[in-house]
Amino acid sequence: RILILDFGSQYTQLIARRIREIGVYCEVEPWDIDPAAVEAFGAKGIVLSGGPETVTGDDAPVAPEVVFNLGVPVLGICYGMQTMAQQLGGLVINADEHEYGYAQVRAHGHTKLLKDIEDMVTPEGYGMLDVWMSHGDRVDQLPEGFKLMASTPSCPIAGMANEEKNFYGIQFHPEVTHTKQGYRMIERFVVNLCGCEKLWTTENIIDDSIKRVRDMVGTDQVMLGLSGGVDSSVVAALLHKAIGDQLTCVFVDHGLLRYQEGDQVMAMFAQNMGIKVIRADVEERFMSALAGEVDPEKKRKIIGREFIEVFDAESAKLKGVKWLAQGTIYPDVIESAGSKTGKAKVIKSHHNVGGLPEDMEMSLIEPLRELFKDEVRKLGVALGLPYNMVYRHPFPGPGLGVRILGEVKKEYADILRLADHIFIQELIKWELYDKTSQAFAVFLPVKSVGVVGDARRYDYVVALRAVETIDFMTARWAHLPYEFLEHVSGRIINEIPRISRVTYDISSKPPATIEWE
Ligand code: XMP
Structure with missing residues (x-):
């Protein structure tokens, strides 16, 4: 397995995902991890991530010395290369010329890391690589024992190698897809240079998880809060496979779910799978x-509080349950861990509804704790969950509660569910669903005038929202075809008597958020 030390780059999780995609297990730890823990991890190789700091600053983050003494290959990326250079006796300077975005790197000297990996070969026989570069500082003098591995006109040392020790530094980012050969470089590092085998496959993950769950819980009873979302659904399927009837799920239907969602969850898990x-x-x-209540944050709090109370009350009825299962996934773990000094990482606050019931003597079991979302999805499909459930758009914990602007009423929720259903149904039919990251309807509690036949009508408005995003931190409104929007709007206004007008939201995030509340 591979250890990734995080210096705070926004791409650190991508490094981990690439390595996992290659089939090798890895974990991310903050750069100021206890050196003893680095040793105890037993890595076959270590990656030092990029980061926002400058190594030339006072108390800049550094890699624990032990990293360079374990006798395993080390790959420094961007900041990781700079700190490696500086810690091993090279020199890093603030560059006059900053470089962000596409760059062409020329490879030098056929190093073990880059040999035969190239996008193009120059007439002189040099390998050229299209890469994604982002740096302010640069390495100016190589540390002893290192040779030049790559360069660009504005960054003469864009790559360095100490092949005897298997230490490599690259100034560009192999983990982003803009670096076309990035995957091969990472594969070369983890497989050929570190000697890791590609054992991290969906089948192995399932077998291994099942074994671990069985060892952990023995004959005890386990409880799971099932929401119908991807993570808890995959936990349900996995635990059911591992321990069958020892699992009981609690599903809180708060009336703020999507069209027929409650019944679908029951049909899927209770009837089909026998859970x-x-x-x-x-x-x-x-x-x-x-x-x-009209205030969005207060509405969230009320929903969260009620949810926990109901969950507690339901679980209290179950006798002799020793374990509470949760669908925590790896990004949640990394985000809430952060660095000890709090320096290398901005911790994102979670807004998930739910929490550990108090006064319950239960231990926590989190079978997806080590997995990324894409791995969880693959697991779900392999465990027999339907593709369209596993690849469904995310749905916020407070559900329609934050998609009905202002006061929430059952009447509004019922109208919204119908409009949302039509929108989603049509997105699927027009093969646009998978092209958007999240799409939904929003209920506006204002009335607008319309005309049906000869009669005037005065009814509610819905807004359609669809976005494209990678990380949900920033998002672009989806440029859906006009004909499609026209068709959906027509269906909604004609089929839902209480709606007189449909609008399409053309705000991106930032400055707008994805949800309206
Ligand atoms: P915003 O609206 O902040 O949403 O741009 C970003 C992503 O987070 C989801 N979201 C929530 N999820 N509880 C959740 O579990 C919430 O209170 C909540 N608010 C927003 C939103 O659906 C989008 O995917």
Whole structure:
């Protein structure tokens, strides 16, 4: 396995995902990890990530010395290369010329890392690579024992190698797809230079997880909060395969789910798969709790609080349950860990509904804790969950509660569900669903005038929202075809009597958010 030390780059998780895609297990730890833990990890190779700091600054992050003494290959990327250079006796300077974006790098000296990996060969026989570069500083003098591996006109040392020790530094980012040969470089490093075998496959992950779950829980009973979302669904399928009837799921239907979603969850898990699912039908309770509240954050808090209370009450009815399963995935773990000094990482606050019930003597089991979303999805499909469920757009914990602007009412939720259903149905039909990252309808509690036949009507408005995004931190509104929007709008206004007008949201994030509340 490979250890990645994180210096705070926005691409660190991508490095981990690439290595996993290659079939090799890896973990991300903050750069200021305890040196003893680096040793104990038993890595066959170490990657030092990029980062936003400058190595020339005071108390700049550095790699633990032990990294260079373990006798395993080390790959420094961007900041990782610079700190490697500086720590091993080279010189890093603030460059006059900053370089961001596409660059062409010339390879030198047929190093073990880059040999025969190239996008083009110059007439003189040099390999040229199209790469994604982003740096302010650059290495100016190589550390002892290193030779030049790559260069660009504005960055004469864009790559360095100490082949005897298998230490490599590259100024560009092999983990982003703009670096066309990046995958091959990472593969060369982890497989050929570190000697890792490609054992991290979906089948192995499932077998291994099942074994671990069985060893952990023995004959104990396990409980799981099932939301119908990807993560908890995959946990349900996995645990059911591992321990069968020892698993009971609690599904809180708060009345803010999508069209027929509650019934679908029950049909899928209880009827099809034979999993024990307790459904708490608590729509009325949620509607009364939300009555009169218009503030988005307060609405979120109410939904969160009620959710936990219902979940607690339902789980208290189950006797002798020793384990609580959760669908925590690896990005959640990395995000909430961060660096000890808090320097290398901005910790994203989670806005998921739910939490650990208090006063319950249960241990936590999180079978997806080491997996990225794409791995979780592959697992779901391999475990027999339908593709369209596993690849469904994300849905926020507070559900339609934040898609009904202002006060939430059952009447509004029912109207919104129908409009949202038509929009999604048509996106799928027009093969646009997989091209958007998230799409939904929003209910606006204002009335607008319309005309049907000879009659004037005065009814509600819905907005359609569709975005394209990689990470949901920034997003572009989806440029859906006009004919498509026209068709959807026509269906919504004609089929839902209480809606008189449909609008399309053309705001990107930032400055708008994806949800309207
Ligand atoms: P925003 O609206 O912040 O949304 O651009 C980014 C992503 O997060 C989802 N989201 C939530 N998810 N609880 C959740 O579990 C929430 O309160 C919440 N608010 C937003 C949103 O759907 C989008 O995918």
